[in-house]
Every structure is written in structure tokens, then in C-alpha cells.
Amino acid sequence: MRRPEGDGYSSALRTVDLKITDIAFGGKGVARKNGKAVFIPFTIEGELVSAKITREKKQFAEAEVVDLRQRSPYRVDPPCSYFGKCGGCAYQHIDYAHQLEIKTRQVRDVLKRIGKLDDVPMRPIIPSPLPYAYRNRVTVHAENGVIGYFQRDSHRLIDVEHCPIAMEEVNRKLADLRSHDVPDGHYTLRARSGPRVFSQTNDGVANALRDLIVQLMPSNQELLVDAFCGAGFFAKALVGKFQRIVGIDWDRFAIAAAKENATEKETYIAGDIEAELAQVGAVHRTGPSQTGICGRLGSSAPTFDSAKTAVIVDPPAVGLSARLRKTIVDLAPATLIYVSCNPATLARDLAELHSRFKVESVTPLDMFPQTAEIEVVAQLQRSNASTN
Numbered sequence: 001m002r003r004p005e006g007d008g009y010s011s012a013l014r015t016v017d018l019k020i021t022d023i024a025f026g027g028k029g030v031a032r033k034n035g036k037a038v039f040i041p042f043t044i045e046g047e048l049v050s051a052k053i054t055r056e057k058k059q060f061a062e063a064e065v066v067d068l069r070q071r072s073p074y075r076v077d078p079p080c081s082y083f084g085k086c087g088g089c090a091y092q093h094i095d096y097a098h099q100l101e102i103k104t105r106q107v108r109d110v111l112k113r114i115g116k117l118d119d120v121p122m123r124p125i126i127p128s129p130l131p132y133a134y135r136n137r138v139t140v141h142a143e144n145g146v147i148g149y150f151q152r153d154s155h156r157l158i159d160v161e162h163c164p165i166a167m168e169e170v171n172r173k174l175a176d177l178r179s180h181d182v183p184d185g186h187y188t189l190r191a192r193s194g195p196r197v198f199s200q201t202n203d204g205v206a207n208a209l210r211d212l213i214v215q216l217m218p219s220n221q222e223l224l225v226d227a228f229c230g231a232g233f234f235a236k237a238l239v240g241k242f243q244r245i246v247g248i249d250w251d252r253f254a255i256a257a258a259k260e261n262a263t264e265k266e267t268y269i270a271g272d273i274e275a276e277l278a279q280v281g282a283v284h285r286t287g288p289s290q291t292g293i294c295g296r297l298g299s300s301a302p303t304f305d306s307a308k309t310a311v312i313v314d315p316p317a318v319g320l321s322a323r324l325r326k327t328i329v330d331l332a333p334a335t336l337i338y339v340s341c342n343p344a345t346l347a348r349d350l351a352e353l354h355s356r357f358k359v360e361s362v363t364p365l366d367m368f369p370q371t372a373e374i375e376v377v378a379q380l381q382r383s384n385a386s387t388n
């Protein structure tokens with residue numbers, strides 16, 4: 001059937017010659033054809049390729065390499081036989097040091113483009129001590145006897161015997177799972193046992209992330225609010241710097257794990273961040289009340305001096321809601337540390353928080369080598385706030 005003209009689609013599978021000029025979020029190379037952006041996976045900026053257009057829309061097109069005509073000096077042989085078909089990794093064909101440069105550039109660009117933040121003080125990216133064999137857990141899927149990951153751009157499974165970005169302990173568990181007849185479903189395989197709550201995936205980078213936050217946090221503070229605290233990974237490393245710590249997470253199993261070895265200074269609350277943080281703001285403005293967060297802090301709940309209050313936020317990829325951004329601006333803690341797994345939503349949120357806070361530093365971390373994921377820590381200081 002003939003499509004109506006101007007609907008932005010073309011069924012023709014044309015082959016075109018392209019020069020890759022950039023690498024977009026998600027890991028695809030970017031080229032331009034007649035002013036239109038063309039996205040081509042598994043390419044590197046500077047490369048010349050012949051590529052088959054697989055999808056064409058008004059604003060952009062997608063293509064697959066048919067012939068690599070000029071290869072980048074950063075191109076390496078991917079060690080994994082599933083690379084290209086598996087939906088997990090995007091960068092195994094790129095030398096690790098260059099992956100770090102790409103991720104740094106992407107963070108700087110998105111802060112400028114979406115966050116309207118020019119000249120943010122970027123710290124060097126923190127690499128992963130292990131570019132492979134770093135994942136302490138993976139989730140595989142089983143369907144009709146196939147056990148593995150989703151294929152790239154598809155909901156079909158690819159059968160995976162061994163995953164080179166997973167730790168050997170995890171691969172042993174995969175081999176064990178594969179040796180049984182298992183029902184269809186999802187299986188999370190972990191290098192070690194522990195409570196089934198959120199935990200960072202790359203131990204080496206998680207430790208560097210925690211150390212960075214300890215380093216960025218001023219000493220002799222009154223109150224830390226660790227929003228999205230999980231089992232208290234950051235809060236527990238900061239006990240020595242605060243008189244009181246409040247961790248909030250809606251996962252009650254994570255909160256139970258955080259409470260297990262908590263000191264008297266620490267209070268962990270199972271609840272929604274938006275509601276609970278608004279109450280911290282109310283304490284700050286009007287003094288303790290007997291309800292909500294204040295009731296749970298007990299009669300010793302201080303009227304917080306926002307000049308000695310710090311907030312850490314570590315939200316999921318969607319970032320902070322508009323309401324939460326406003327609550328944080330109203331609360332105006334002297335220090336705000338934003339841990340992000342999505343630089344685009346970080347940039348959107350910083351654009352708004354910037355009205356009340358100055359961005360002191362931005363540090364990318366490579367929590368997920370070989371993939372297009374980027375972790376970022378932004379350190380903010382309330383404008384005109386004095387710190388120790």
C-alpha cells in the first residue's frame with residue numbers, strides 16, 4: 001500500500017556513504033545526510049561507513065553499517081561473541097580509555113544543551129577498575145528453554161552462556177541455572193547473598209562513588225537527609241560528619257536493612273520522598289511537630305539550621321519530580337549532592353535547581369563499562385551559603 005506523502009516514513013532500504021561525527025546518548029554514532037541526523041550503532045566518530053537506512057522519519061533516520069570504509073584508531077575487537085546482537089553492551093568495539101572520553105563529552109554536552117549550564121567545573125571521570133567482569137549481579141530471562149538477555153531493539157531473547165561484563169561468580173550461577181530445566185521468567189543472579197534490595201552493581205566504582213561523596217561533604221554538619229537512601233549506602237559512610245541523619249526510601253526491605261546496624265544518630269523512614277521531604281521542610285520552617293517525620297525523630301527533633309543541613313538525592317533514571325525540585329529549592333540546604341544515573345534528567349533538574357544553588361563540581365563515573373550508561377555526581381552549594 002502506498003503511504004501518504006509527507007508522513008516521514010520511507011520503505012526504501014537505501015545504502016548511503018556517511019561520516020560519523022559524534023556518538024549520541026545510548027551509544028549510536030551520528031552522521032548527517034541532507035541535514036538530517038542518521039544514527040548508526042557500533043560506529044565511532046571520525047569513521048567513514050557505507051550504511052543501509054533501516055528506518056526513516058521526518059527528523060532522523062537509522063542505519064546499519066554495511067561496509068566500514070575508514071576505521072577509527074580507537075576501534076578494538078569486541079571480546080564477546082554476542083556483541084552486536086545482544087541488547088546489553090554498546091561500546092565493546094571502542095578502546096576503554098576512549099569510552100571514558102566519549103562519556104565525559106556526553107555529560108558536558110547535555111549539561112550545556114538541556115541544563116543551559118556552560119562551563120560547569122567538570123572533574124575527571126572515575127574509571128572502573130575492571131572494564132570487564134565487574135557486574136556483581138545480572139538479570140536473565142528464560143523463555144521456551146532459551147536463557148539469556150533481550151536482543152538489541154527487540155523483546156526476543158538471545159541465548160547467553162557467558163557474559164564477559166559479569167563477575168565470574170555470577171557466570172557460575174548462570175551456568176548452574178542453564179544446567180536445569182527452569183520455568184519461564186526472570187532470574188537475578190548475584191555474586192553474593194544479602195537482602196534483596198537495591199545495591200550498586202559495580203563494587204569498585206561504588207566504593208569510589210561513596211568515597212567521593214564523603215570527600216565532597218563538609219564536616220561538622222547538623223542534619224543529613226539521604227533521600228532515595230536504599231539500605232543507607234551513603235548515609236552510613238557519613239555518620240561521622242553529622243549530628244543527625246534521616247534516610248528515606250519507599251522500599252521497606254531496604255529500610256529494614258538500613259536499620260539493622262544503625263547508630264542512634266540514624267533514622268530510616270519507609271515512605272515516599274515527596275511527602276517525607278516536604279515535612280523536613282516544615283520542621284525547618286516552623287519547628288518540630290508531633291506528626292510525620294518529626295514525630296518519628298522524637299522529642300529531640302532539632303529545628304534544623306539549613307546552613308548546616310545537607311541533602312543527597314539518588315533518584316531512579318526519571319530524576320526528580322517537579323514537586324520534589326520545588327521542595328528542595330524551598331528547603332534550601334547548604335549542600336546538595338545529586339547522584340544521577342541519567343545525565344539528561346540531571347541536566348533538566350539542574351536547570352531548575354540552579355536558581356537557588358551553584359554547581360560546584362560535576363564528576364562522571366563509569367559504573368557500567370562497555371555499555372552506554374553514565375553515572376554522574378553533581379555537587380551543589382546553596383547560593384551565598386557559608387560552609388566549613
Ligand SMILES: C[S@@+](CC[C@H](N)C(=O)[O-])C[C@H]1O[C@@H](n2cnc3c(N)ncnc32)[C@H](O)[C@@H]1O
Nearest residue numbers: 198228229230233249250251271272273314315
Ligand atoms: C538508585 S537507587 C539508590 C539507592 C541508594 N542511594 C544506594 O546507593 O544504594 C534509588 C532508590 O530510590 C527508591 N525510590 C525510588 N522512588 C522513590 C520515591 N518516590 N520515594 C521513595 N523512594 C524511592 C528505590 O526504592 C531505590 O532504593
